[in-house]
Amino acid sequence: MSIDQPDACGLVEIALKTFREVVLSAASAEQRFPALMIANALSIAERELKGAADPAAALRRLLGEEGDADTLLRRLCEAIAEGRFDGRTDLRPVLWEITRARLAVSNPKYLQN
Amino acid sequence: MGLINDGSQPRLEAWLAEQLGARxxxxxxxxxxxxxxxxxxxxxxxxVQGGRLDxxxxxxxxxxxxxxxxxxxxxxxxxxxxxxxxxxxxxxxxxxxxxxxxxxxxxxxxxxxRAEGVAAGFRVVKTDTPQHGLARELGRQLGKLHCVRPGTPGLDFLPRPEHGPARDAARLYREWAGAAAERDPVLSYGLRWLEVNAPPASEVVLCHRDYRTGNYLVKGGQLTAILDWEFAGWSDPMEDLGWFCARSWRFGRFDREAGGIADRADLYAGYEETAGRRVDPARVAYWEASAYLRWAAIAIQQGRRHISGTEPSLELALTGRMLPEIEHDLLLHLDSLEET
CATH class of the missing domain: 3.30.200.20 (Phosphorylase Kinase; domain 1)
Known part of the structure; x- marks a missing residue:
């Protein structure tokens, strides 16, 4: 935790709120698209800073190996590319879990489609 | 400074006059x-004064x-x-x-x-009822395009597929994705799926390769022009149909599977009127999977243009963060293929 408060997450949160209430609502037609992009980028950053679900546990179960998420993701990619998961039914649910966790950060509304 | 400025405009005008045979x-x-x-x-x-465009x-x-x-x-x-x-x-x-x-x-x-009309996808799909006629016409247009075959004068520069369009595409997307496919298992899985399930090489035709809602103009519900030809090439004719129907280009109208405007049946019927071949739904489904991998690889590249510092851009940065959406659509599509 940072000594100084509010931390990055707190700053992004209030920056986004202020941006939405003050700037976005007053943006001209020409500024609207960039303003919406800024709000989108800040909201992704805020969700990422709040912490995303860690897929490490699911990856450990699937691979039967130890390691952090980054290491296990790389091993899984290698195994898939080598065909070691061809025809296996236990992979797809883990891919969904990883994708849902990433979507929860990048665009949670998309999960409802 | 814009492309056309006080310095370049007279040069451009003189050149155009010469090219168009105008005074x-x-x-x-x-x-x-x-x-x-x-x-x-x-x-x-x-x-223009005089000449063919007077x-x-x-x-x-x-x-x-x-x-x-x-x-x-x-x-x-x-x-x-x-x-x-x-x-x-x-x-x-x-x-x-x-x-x-x-x-x-x-x-x-x-x-x-210049053709008139609206291209923006979210506006084109915004109608209360499905646009059956528009989808059918887009099918007809694609069918006509697919009558252009290798050997057509002026198109010798377009490379012919080496190992068939499907395998070539999968290889290309793996190359574009680069290191991203080494740490993103959905990408890795999608690329593997394309390689394992690639259909045998077919005849190739001139494909648009970005044929989708957002890349054509509509005025008063009618098609006025098909745009953005920069990705065209020789490929499996089913590629354009798979790309057109991908969820990525339905702009929220997920129930209208042909580009968010109508049903696949409308698009396919129009296509069969002019193409001189039947639509092969299984092959279209393969190419729809390929479409998600292609779009994912393009999104990675666009994100990279920002990340590398060569072209700092919020739009490119956000495109890079669209990957989970594209992969969600890929998984949904692959799940649907197993249900049938």
Whole structure:
């Protein structure tokens, strides 16, 4: 935790709120698209800073190996590319879990489609 | 400074007059068109005295990007494709003239006739009832385009697939994704799926390769022009149908599987009217999976253009963060194939 408060997450949160209430609502037609992009980028950053679900546990179960998420993701990619998961039914649910966790950060509304 | 400025405008006008066999050409009403993450488009009026375009002509000047994108044709090649498509009776904008000499505007460019209408996907799909006629017409247009075969004069520069269009595409997307496929298991899985399930090589035809809602113009519910030809190439004709129907281009109207505007049946029926071949739904499904991998690989590349510092852009940065959405659609599609 940072000594100084509010931390990055707190700053992004209030920056986004202020941006939405003050700037976005007053943006001209020409500024609207960039303003919406800024709000989108800040909201992704805020969700990422709040912490995303860690897929490490699911990856450990699937691979039967130890390691952090980054290491296990790389091993899984290698195994898939080598065909070691061809025809296996236990992979797809883990891919969904990883994708849902990433979507929860990048665009949670998309999960409802 | 814009492409057309006090310095370049007289050069451009003199060159156009020569090319069009006119006594005089003046360039008026220059405005920058939105859209086009890759090329730069200017709307302008050519006031022409004499020659084949005598009179006032609403045109678009399409210029190469500051940095060429690996997958796209250069402007002279794009112009050649546009000519072939237009000659085949496809509703492509009429090509007028191309210039490879970068001394004129600083970049290669070409000029085409400007069509009227709306392209923005979220606006095109916004109708209460499905647009059956529009989807059918888009099918007919695609069928006409797919009548253009290798050997057509002027298209010799387009590479022929080496190991069949499907395998070549999968290999290419793996190359584009690069290191991202080594740490993103959905990408890795999707690429593997494409390689394992690739259909045998088929006949190849001229494919648009970005045929989708957002890349055609609609006015009063009617199709007016098909745009963005920079990815065209020889491929499996089912590729364009799979791309068109991918969820990525339905703009929220997920129930209307043909580009968010109507049903697949409408698109397919129009296609079969003009293409001289039947739609192969299983092959279309393969190419729809391929579409998600292609779009994912493009999104990675666009994100990289920002990340590398060569082209800092919020739009490119956010495109890079669209990957989970694209992968969600891929998984949904692959799940649906197993249900049937």
């Amino acid at each position: 005089r050409v003046s360039v008026e009403d220059v405005t920058r068109l939105s859209g086009g993450a890759i090329s730069e488009n200017l709307a302008l009026t050519l006031a 009179g006032r002509n609403a045109v678009v000047l399409r210029a190469a990007p500051p940095m060429e994108v690996s997958a796209s044709l250069n402007k002279a090649q794009e112009f050649a494709v546009l000519r072939a498509a237009f000659a085949a009776g496809v509703a492509a904008p009429e090509p007028i003239v191309a210039c490879e000499d970068t001394g004129l505007l600083g970049r290669a460019f070409y000029v085409m006739r």
